[in-house]
Amino acid sequence: MLQVLLLISLYEYGHGIYPAAYLSVGNAARLGHAMGLHARDVPQMLPRCTTWTEQEERRRVWWGVLILDRISNIGHRGKPFASAEPSPDMHLPTDDTAWDRGQMLATAPLSLSASQTIRASSFARACQSVHLAGKVCRHIDDKTIPLDYRFEEALELHKTLKALAALLPTEAEGEDPTAGPTLCSSLAICYSALLTLYDAYGCSERSVPDAPESQLVMQKESIQGIAEVCESVLLLGRKIGQRIELGEGLGRLSPLTVECMYEAGASYAWYLRETSNPQYGEKLAEVKELLRLFEKRWRVAGQYLLYIDEFWQYGCMGNPDPLATRTVLGQHWRRV
Template structure:
């Protein structure tokens, strides 16, 4: 299988043939063209036709692509004129400034100190201040509405969506500091968040930065800011809604309002949702993750057979990145619904034919594997990458939550399905600790998948363990499931305790940077279960286990503030019960 390079490098050989003039598109947009034949590097990277002819041959009829390009040019010009009427009386060079990379992007290499409130007021507010509002907030959309109004006609006409270039606002990247500080932040991100949530291609990101023909736009800037937000450890007493968080959220809405849709946009949104989930910023976390799911569906990354908003990927690494982004959205969507009962998911369950993420290390290096892709339907006993295990666990978590929320199931089928889910999740949860034995002690990559399994099975058992919830005249499988749930709560609370000890051990060695916020619900559920055992039986060993889990949550609170929220919930419940007894 031949795969074109993702980011072609400019030819530097002295004998390389060059076109006498820049291509038509580069001339129109007043962008630098390397004049490579048969296609310039910029057109090849973006995936658009490259035309070196001065004009159509006499007598030849314009093609549908020519009409589409003309429509888009007219829409862009109308959009520019609507934004600033003064453009109609200025030279063409001023018009080009709005669609090409400007000197304001030097913020990528700013040597000044980081500042707060880096985004100007006219970007943070849709109305802006005075006359500046019309020059920054977008005017009428040039997005082809046919894509949503009639996708069949859109595909029949073979239209392509040309993503607009969104300028980086002045000072928007000052929070990232100098180029050296930016590089250090990127390395810190890949050493921390990327270890448990690998949705950004390391090799492709560095190709973006090193390619001399690449023009960083606002989407890349937003991704950098979101990466810094996700890997930033808050000092004690600092609220999660920091200035950086507010700037990232405002910057995202600014780009989205200008139809700057790209894979970087949804990556940034997923990282924002991860940050909000880890710091219990609700309802923002729930809404952000739901928006990421909707945006991914609109782009078409959830299914390759539907109309696509993004250009066709040119490399295996790029295709794998899109797959991982969508799986990341599914993982977050399932996790954010654990405690939020009765709500539908924002994303549909993946089909059993869906391909799981490949080996994480090989993908980071851009190396294709000779092995066949692993489908979701494959046996869980087949060895898989850590992130693939996380995806499998989130899929099982989704099936459990759907089962609990579905009140319309017939009774005989409900308990049979519950028992089947119990067997499936139990088998997978028992498999993971064995695989984790071969993990690097300083980098336990399977903690997230184990925690998601424990969250799923403890949720399932909690729904069937209470005798007060028993249904009269139910089939005998109800009693079987109840016995299974009562035993299982004890077994898997102990499993979550073992996981907590593992987390504390590696955190004491390498710190909390690689701690995933997705492990904390399992620790919370286990703590609540042991606290319930103490109230029921006054078992001193259960009291010790609950206290040990609380200590781990207190430690995790230094990285993710949601751990402190879980502790307050447990303590509030204990206080309420103690007060009722008195």
Template sequence: MPFISKKRFYDVHVRTLPPSQPDVILLLLCLKLITSLPPARPRDARTPLYYAAKHFYLDLEGEDFFSILNLQAGILLGLYEIGHGIYPAAFLTIGACARYAHALGIHVSKTVKSRKVLTLVEAEERRRVWWAIVILDRFVNIGCPGRPLATAEPEINDLLPADDAEWDQGIVNPDNLCTLLGPLTSHMSRFALLCQAARLLGQILQHLSSDTAEDDYVSIQLDRTLQSMLTASSNVEVPDDDQIAFVYSCLVALQNPWLSSPNAVSVERSQRAQEVIQQIIATVKLNMTDKHCYVGRNPDDMSPWGLFFAYRICAYQIANNSQGTCSPDSDKVAK
């Protein structure tokens, strides 16, 4: 999730070494945290570095020191907590980030007074920060539909992140910006496609927690849109495996309530959910064992959604093993 402008960070905030501003120091500390592995024995993600970053973040939050760097540091903390299963801290951190963004005037009503944004790069960075919070806010709730989200549902006219390659160079072309209303294409940036998937995940969570959860029409429409997104994510020169895993996680979340439903009324729905999962397993087998997409990849480098997707598939496989209904393909994928 590229939500920190490297060029702007180096040009504006790291002009003097060592940096003296507390928010710059905090962001550097959280960057160190997110790129560090916890000790193997004992495997505890609550390291001294984590506590130092957490306490420093809370100290600055309690002072009259608002800045987007503090918010970016909070997002990194939330991402670290999600990735290492530090709950309920992750849930609370992401919620606090949403409030912090509102306090900074990010993605709020035009009637709310906020600091004037001077450059296109700064506006793009604020947009990417908001989308990063939207993504994590939905993902942190993926296993518990029904909990209220901390961020509002994105609107169809909301702008998606700009081209990632140009963004790395500090370039933003307003003529090339797309909205959620635009069609899904393989020409979209990876981050923009991930934002689209997060919006769909929010709709899935809302659907599963509503009175219309049994509505096949809504489920079918969501499934079709996710399938289109998979096609757009795969038909690029270098597919992003973690981004694809996020879309698959959405598909699994959509089907999960019916994978072990004891309700006789939903037998047909349960059968269709089983078929969807089997199709996913067949695709994963093709990519992993035949095309060797994940062979040799370090699990420590996987995204939280990649790990979640792997966990759900393995859990499904274990349940089927206990019932003696697993297929050779799904058994091979789990191994």
């Protein structure tokens, strides 16, 4: 039942069916809580696991709930997550190849609090990325954080995400896309989380008077970071496009990779309007071409294209904020 809800949620998310996707993920989270998948020290609906495979399956299913719950809230902020925050000692999914073969590895399980430098499977990397994305959403939505701590926490999230975003491309260099899942989804989630964080701190009009110096530091990091991340998103899109053209096809394209393409496209559209720099026009055209390609598999990419074109034609609803483009358009289509 829970796996069915996850498949339905993924389909609805990938095709831009809102608010159905948000509600389906919520149903999956509620069922997972009732079954006791979120923690070991709570009443369990299911019999005790007798095999490693069974335990790993439950762990992976619950991480699937956490991923969809958090990724569906990016750009749709202001609403609480349906699932609880995972504990630092929660185990990450094991090696994907071993799992597919049903082989139990003689290695210690990797916990969520483990160092990012420890090599992990592609699914585990996606879990690490989405955990940080969830922290970003909670940070932005929590208005009770003391002012002197808010900017310090934002800088810490920035550093942690940047470190993971720098590590993943190196790990992805030697991966074989035909052998199993790749790190593309992990990278895409990481980039979306960074752009979401920068969106909250990059505009001077949102600056708080008499705030600590860390506010200015975070603002500078955000303004510089959004341009750098957009470049990284474009590189990721090119890599995915090349794999599709070389025969991998659209069947393996994850819907989790589409969100960051839209965010980068919306940013390039704003840069082009403000500067009239033809380089931004070329990058915008390339992102839109990638979204057209992705639309053949996931219809949400077509929705993103429409709203990027809407911004380009009419402007961001009179909003002068350069980083509000993604937020305004993202909330708009998700209300449909």
